[in-house]
Amino acid sequence: MKIYYEDSMPYAAEFFNELGECQVFSHKTVNAAMLADADVLLVRSTTKVNANLLSQNTRLQFVATATAGTDHVDQEYLATRGIPFVSAGGCNAVAVAEYVLSAMIVTANKHSWQLADKTVGIVGAGHVGTALSSLLTVLGIKHKLCDPPLADGGDTRAFVTMDEIMQCDVITLHVPWVKEGKYQTQGMFDKHRLKQLSEQQLLINACRGEVLDNQAALELFEQGKKLNLVLDVWDNEPDIKLELIPHIALATAHIAGHTIEGKARGTEMLYLALCELWGKQADKKLSDYLPKATIGPLIVKDTQDLLKAASQLILKVYDISEDDQAFKKQADGPDQFRYIRKHYPIRREFSAIVVNAGNFVDSKAIYALGFLPL
Numbered sequence: 173m174k175i176y177y178e179d180s181m182p183y184a185a186e187f188f189n190e191l192g193e194c195q196v197f198s199h200k201t202v203n204a205a206m207l208a209d210a211d212v213l214l215v216r217s218t219t220k221v222n223a224n225l226l227s228q229n230t231r232l233q234f235v236a237t238a239t240a241g242t243d244h245v246d247q248e249y250l251a252t253r254g255i256p257f258v259s260a261g262g263c264n265a266v267a268v269a270e271y272v273l274s275a276m277i278v279t280a281n282k283h284s285w286q287l288a289d290k291t292v293g294i295v296g297a298g299h300v301g302t303a304l305s306s307l308l309t310v311l312g313i314k315h316k317l318c319d320p321p322l323a324d325g326g327d328t329r330a331f332v333t334m335d336e337i338m339q340c341d342v343i344t345l346h347v348p349w350v351k352e353g354k355y356q357t358q359g360m361f362d363k364h365r366l367k368q369l370s371e372q373q374l375l376i377n378a379c380r381g382e383v384l385d386n387q388a389a390l391e392l393f394e395q396g397k398k399l400n401l402v403l404d405v406w407d408n409e410p411d412i413k414l415e416l417i418p419h420i421a422l423a424t425a426h427i428a429g430h431t432i433e434g435k436a437r438g439t440e441m442l443y444l445a446l447c448e449l450w451g452k453q454a455d456k457k458l459s460d461y462l463p464k465a466t467i468g469p470l471i472v473k474d475t476q477d478l479l480k481a482a483s484q485l486i487l488k489v490y491d492i493s494e495d496d497q498a499f500k501k502q503a504d505g506p507d508q509f510r511y512i513r514k515h516y517p518i519r520r521e522f523s524a525i526v527v528n529a530g531n532f533v534d535s536k537a538i539y540a541l542g543f544l545p546l
């Protein structure tokens with residue numbers, strides 16, 4: 173069996189080499205001829221899987237993406253050919269939730285905000301929205317969820333409307349890119365919604381660029397509107413609107429989900445799916461491959477204030493402002509956008525970091541954020 177996988181999937185050789193004959197490809201050069209003899213195709217979000225890419229292949233029996241988003245895969249086309257498709261929903265939910273927390277803490281420090289007084293509006297209460305909600309609950313930060321598809325489907329959590337979300341101090345978007353229909357997300361933050369935001373609010377987009385109208389944001393900035401935006405994702409990546417970057421409070425190159433755990437979990441999920449499809453015993457696991465963290469053990473300095481103590485720890489593990497500075501310095505076109513993503517430094521999740529909570533008044537809360545006890 174020939175297994176083709178994208179070169180940006182960590183530990184793919186370790187997981188797949190024994191399952192078949194492996195071929196590695198780059199999304200920049202992959203084409204229909206190259207994939208003509210593939211039995212299995214494994215991608216990340218950078219490879220567009222469609223009729224054109226698969227036009228010379230007649231033997232594919234499995235396509236999968238090691239990502240949460242699936243907008244780069246023409247699933248209708250795969251269904252017409254009867255090719256099973258799997259995605260890695262949830263693989264990087266914790267990574268994105270930790271990215272959002274870092275963005276909130278950096279913003280709070282910059283503007284002397286008390287996060288304990290703020291309310292966060294989470295749009296999209298799937299894997300990422302739920303992971304973020306759990307972290308905010310541990311930290312005692314008030315938050316609201318908006319997810320009409322889940323509400324209509326019978327999810328019993330308390331949901332609010334978009335009008336209520338618009339009143340929140342922090343608004344963070346975690347929806348798929350849906351181009352049309354009842355639950356369309358494309359252009360969800362259009363000029364009208366962006367105009368409604370005040371300088372005291374923070375809007376974070378770490379889902380898909382097309383959910384927030386980038387052109388509208390640029391026009392508003394150019395008209396003098398003050399908006400506090402954190403953008404990890406951009407319209408039309410990797411060929412993004414470079415003129416927008418200087419206006420963005422924290423700007424990053426679609427790396428919110430790029431912890432080593434988040435990416436590698438995606439690979440592991442596809443390995444498990446392929447083993448299941450082929451009725452093979454899965455005998456490999458991610459924990460055998462992940463390196464030990466180079467940070468830590470960290471020590472909790474403050475002994476009383478959970479938010480203060482947690483903020484210090486979180487920024488030691490992941491300080492988004494470092495990514496923001498590097499991005500603003502380097503991003504000057506599509507090749508550079510790709511380069512920054514491909515050479516992203518190793519980032520770890522809280523669960524890889526040992527913390528000595530010492531005399532801290534609420535050590536349980538520290539470990540509930542995911543940190544490992546000493």
Ligand SMILES: NC(=O)C1=CN([C@@H]2O[C@H](COP(=O)(O)OP(=O)(O)OC[C@H]3O[C@@H](n4cnc5c(N)ncnc54)[C@H](O)[C@@H]3O)[C@@H](O)[C@H]2O)C=CC1
Pocket residue numbers: 240241242261262264265268295296297298299300301318319320321322346347348349350354355356357378379380404405426427428429430
């Ligand atoms: N920046 C990054 O590195 C990453 C970006 N993503 C993006 O974030 C998205 C969300 O990720 P997950 O939480 O894992 O996906 P998910 O599928 O688990 O959750 C998405 C949620 O959005 C809800 N939703 C759909 N349409 C909506 C609408 N119109 N209004 C409100 N809610 C709506 C769905 O009902 C679902 O509960 C992905 O589709 C992907 O595009 C995900 C991971 C990493």
Ligand SMILES: O=C(O)C(=O)[C@H](O)COP(=O)(O)O
Pocket residue numbers: 180216217218238239240241242264426428429430
């Ligand atoms: O999982 C998703 O959805 C994402 O957006 C990924 O974090 C994107 O990562 P790449 O596939 O572009 O490496």
